[in-house]
Amino acid sequence: MKVSIDQSKCIACGSCVAVCPEVFELKQDGTVDVKDEWKGKEVPAELQDKVQEAHDICPATAIVIEE
Secondary structure, three states, rough: OOEEOOOOOOOOOOHHHHHOOOEEOOOOOOOEEEEEEHHOOOOOOHHHHHHHHHHOOOOOEEEEEEO
């Protein structure tokens, strides 16, 4: 699975960071994004459930998962 955030939808609530800080981060400019180390790359199997949970609870449906 690969993950990204649709910045046009993101409201920077930080719920994804709370659920999966290994993959998502709150940047200094106040936005939320996928950490650079995971951009365009496969998320390890041990983190995929947490990424899916972050996706499921995102109030703005901004998290995009590609299988």
